[in-house]
Amino acid sequence: MSALAACHAAALASYGWCTLDAALDPDLVVALKSDLEQRFAETPLCQGAFYGEHTKRFGSLLTRSPVAEQLVMHPLVLELAEKVLSPWCDRIALNLTQAIEIHPGALPQLPHRDQDMWQGPKGSIEYLVNVMWPLTTYTPENGGTRLWSGSHLNQDVATFSENDALVPSVGPGDALVFLGSTLHGGGGNVSKLPRRGIVVSYCLGWLKPFELQWLVYPPQVARTFSPELAALVGYAQHRPNLGNVEGQCPSILLRDDVPDFLPAIDALRPDQTEAADLFVRSQMGEMG
Numbered sequence: 001m002s003a004l005a006a007c008h009a010a011a012l013a014s015y016g017w018c019t020l021d022a023a024l025d026p027d028l029v030v031a032l033k034s035d036l037e038q039r040f041a042e043t044p045l046c047q048g049a050f051y052g053e054h055t056k057r058f059g060s061l062l063t064r065s066p067v068a069e070q071l072v073m074h075p076l077v078l079e080l081a082e083k084v085l086s087p088w089c090d091r092i093a094l095n096l097t098q099a100i101e102i103h104p105g106a107l108p109q110l111p112h113r114d115q116d117m118w119q120g121p122k123g124s125i126e127y128l129v130n131v132m133w134p135l136t137t138y139t140p141e142n143g144g145t146r147l148w149s150g151s152h153l154n155q156d157v158a159t160f161s162e163n164d165a166l167v168p169s170v171g172p173g174d175a176l177v178f179l180g181s182t183l184h185g186g187g188g189n190v191s192k193l194p195r196r197g198i199v200v201s202y203c204l205g206w207l208k209p210f211e212l213q214w215l216v217y218p219p220q221v222a223r224t225f226s227p228e229l230a231a232l233v234g235y236a237q238h239r240p241n242l243g244n245v246e247g248q249c250p251s252i253l254l255r256d257d258v259p260d261f262l263p264a265i266d267a268l269r270p271d272q273t274e275a276a277d278l279f280v281r282s283q284m285g286e287m288g
C-alpha cells in the first residue's frame, strides 16, 4: 500500500472519515458539471423523509458522463476501499453512483449509517466505503455533509448531538471518504444556492448493492467498459462461485458471441480448490 493511502487508511480507522485534497483535475470537474447540468434540471424532487423533499437525486452516472469513470476508478480511492473491505470479501463491488442536489430550504437529513441497509451484525464487519465528490464547495450553511467523527467506534449509539456534528470543508476536486459505519447525513440548506455533489460507494462483493448495477449497466453498456470497471460493477464472480451465469463468470455476456451451451466451471479460492481436489482424490482412492 502506498504511504499516502496508508496515512488516509489510518485516519479512516481512527475517525471514520478523511478528506483527499485536490484528488481530481479541476477541468474534469467542470466537464462533469456540464455533463450533468441538464439531468439536474429535469430530474424531479425526491419524495420521502429520508431522501428529503427539497433534494434531487439520480444514479447510473457511468452512463451520464465519461468523467464518472475517473471518480469510480480513482486509484487512491480504490486502494482505500480495498484496504477497508478486503478482510471480509474476495472482491469489492460498486454499490452506487448518485448525484445529489440539496436545494435552499432543505432540512438536515436524518443522521444514519449507510451500512444499516444490510441486516447483518454491526461493529465486527465493515460493509461499505463512501466517497463524496462535491461539485460545489460544501459549507455548514449550504447543506455540506455533516458527520460524527469517531461514531464508527460506537455502533450501539444510534445518534449523537447535532452540536457534535462537523462539516468537513471540501470543494470541487476534493473527496470526502467515510465508512459505512460512520454516522452522517446531508446538511440543511439555509443558503440561496443549491449544493451539488456526487456519491460513489463501494461495498463487500457479496452484498446486494443499493443500486442494481447489472440493471443500470446491462451487458450492452458494460461491454463498452474496461474489464476492471466491468468487474467492479458486477461482471465478475465472487469466489466461491457467487454471481455466475450458467456457472461461468458473468463477463461471458460481454463477448460478441455467447455460446448457447456452456459448461459450469468452478471459480474457487486456492484453499477451496485444494480442499475440493483433496476430497475428490480421497473418494477415488476409496472406490478403487
Ligand SMILES: O=C(O)CCC(=O)C(=O)O
Residues within 6 Å of the ligand: 100, 109, 114, 143, 144, 145, 146, 184, 185, 186, 187
Ligand atoms: O448529501 C449528502 O451529503 C449525504 C447524503 C447521504 O448520506 C445519503 O443519502 O445517504
Ligand SMILES: [Fe+2]
Residues within 6 Å of the ligand: 112, 113, 114, 184, 185
Ligand atoms: Fe448516507
